[in-house]
Amino acid sequence: MSTVWNDSTPIYRQLRDRVVAMILDGVIKQGDPLPSVRQVAGDFQINPITVSKAYQELVDENLVEKRRGLGMYVSDGARDALLKSERERFLSEEWPALHARLARLGLSLEQLIEAAKSGEKK
Amino acid sequence: MSTTAMNPIVRARNLSKQYGATKALDAVNFEIEAGRIVGLIGPNGAGKTTALKAILGLTDFDGELSVLGFDPRTQRAQLMEQVCFIADVAVLPRWIRVSEAVEFVAGVHPRFSREKCNAFLAHTKIAPGMRVRELSKGMIVQLHLALVMAIDAKLLVLDEPTLGLDILYRKSFYESLLSDYFDESKTIIVTTHQVEEVEHILTDLMFIRDGKIVLDATMDQVAERYAEVMVNPDKADAARALKPLNERQIFGKSIFLFDGADRSQLSQLGELHKPSIADLFVATMKGTYA
DSSP: OOOOTTTTHHHHHHHHHHHHHHTTTTSSSSOBOOOOHHHHHHTOOHHHHHHHHHHHHHHHSEEEEETTTTTEETTHHHHHHHHHHHHIIIIIIIHHHHHHHHHHOOHHHHHHHHHHHHHOOO | TTTTOSOOSSSEEEEEEETTTEEEEEEEEEEEEETTTEEEOOOOSHHHHHHHHTTTTTTTTTTEEEEEEEEEETHHHHHHHHHHEEEEEEEOTTTHHHHHHHHHHHHHHHTTTTHHHHHHHHHHSTTTTGGGSSHHHHHHHHHHHHHHHEEEEEEEEEEEETOOOOOOHHHHHHHHHIIOOOOOEEEEEEEEEOHHHHHTTTTTTEEETTTEEEEEEEEHHHHHHHHEEEEOOOGGHHHHTOOSSEEETTTEEEEEEESSHHHHHHHHSEEEEEHHHHHHHHHHHSSSSO
16 A cells, blocks of 8 residues: 655644544444554554554544454444534635635636536536 | 653663774664664664664674663573564575474574464465575565564564565565564664655654764654745745755755754745655765765
């Protein structure tokens, strides 16, 4: 597996974001186990501390729970909680920058909707 | 690596080694704690192999060195029960069969598990009846790794373990190490010139140059200390005034590497990035061969 990490965000953070994306996309469902720290460290060739740190973030956010002796599992309600928080984060962090860029390019709402529709048709 | 650790795996105090007029190690101090994966990185002739040899009790030295609480000079036998070593130089005799090599290690090493070793070999194309001379370089390293990973050792020393291997073998080497071997009770010291392949595996980074340790930090500390900024020409002089460690040019822009500079100040100049180990290495070793 060849994974490209960007160098402006810590890797544990990017790993956490990957797991979040997989939960949002339904690739990992509620109640599903997460792969072991060893497994992920081996697959991505990153040190186990980085993996543990990413998992701990998810535990702190109540998205994942640790079951003693069994490993990490996606919590019930994780997807709904994520949708809520990721929507809020998009609106407060990503949208202002995106909005500014759209304004700079002079793109109107109609043009964007048109582009989205033709994209869906393809 | 903090100096307050109770029982470091390796502790060196004024470790020195002289070959004729050359100081291979010049009063080096460092400590390595359990559960770390430490990269010892340096140009050719910097003293890496000498440091490893001292740790393994393969060379005499001046100063103090304690490995797992033992003195490598006088307690090498006890030490070797807990330490494993893989070097790029093949030490397996070419005539030996794979099964004989496994039996040999099982016979001499009390902490060796034949089951573990065979289970690992079962994932490779190495057959028990093959002789070492029939194996490719990649397979010999796999055999080495199988023998070593089956030993429940506290410290694993790797000296250029993937030298001369193709990309597939290199990847699977570190993959096996991380998923089948390493845990927080083990410690790995690795030297390599392929810094990009261990970049994310390491927990600690040590740079060695002319027999001296010029950087000794955890990867988290490295990420905090060093920053790279890509700067437009109009701000280049402002960046130079902040005393960068290094400057290089890409597409008419300057990339500056800073050590310990104020991040809010740097972000005025351009976008901040974490430097790669390779970039950090080049900046630190500037002028080594000049």
